Amino acid sequence: QVQLVESGGGLVQAGGSLGISCAASGRTFGSYTMNWFRQAPGQEREFVAGTSWNGAMKYYADSVKGRFTISRDNAKNTAYLQMNTLQPEDTAVYYCAAGLTGQCDNNHAWGCTWGQGTQVTVSS
Numbered sequence: 001q002v003q004l005v006e007s008g009g010g011l012v013q014a015g016g017s018l019g020i021s022c023a024a025s026g027r028t029f030g031s032y033t034m035n036w037f038r039q040a041p042g043q044e045r046e047f048v049a050g051t052s053w054n055g056a057m058k059y060y061a062d063s064v065k066g067r068f069t070i071s072r073d074n075a076k077n078t079a080y081l082q083m084n085t086l087q088p089e090d091t092a093v094y095y096c097a098a099g100l101t102g103q104c105d106n107n108h109a110w111g112c113t114w115g116q117g118t119q120v121t122v123s124s
Helices: none
Strands: 003-007 010-013 018-025 033-039 046-051 058-060 068-073 078-083 092-099 118-123
Touching: 003 092, 018 033, 018 092, 018 118, 033 068, 033 078, 046 068, 046 078, 058 068
Parallel strands: 010 118
Antiparallel strands: 003 018, 018 078, 033 046, 033 092, 046 058, 068 078, 092 118
């Protein structure tokens, strides 16, 4: 089973940019969809972005479309989320999640393997 470790979170001013990464262990990384979810205080965890096993297909929540970009490098077992034009409402713990289509994607989370999360804070 894959294990995930996020990095790169931090504090950024509104309008700024930040990139976060998700390093995966295991030889099956290339078999999984890779996704980013986030959870703000007092709110439910929500889907942010996802990409297919080969990176050919990408999905975004409407709230981040045009501002965030998901990518992956299967040779490095790493997924990325580049976040531009950040707003205070983007403040949350961001979680990397891996799984199979239909189990862990923009419509499903029951089959996700989760990372520990990384805090992203956007100041106004």
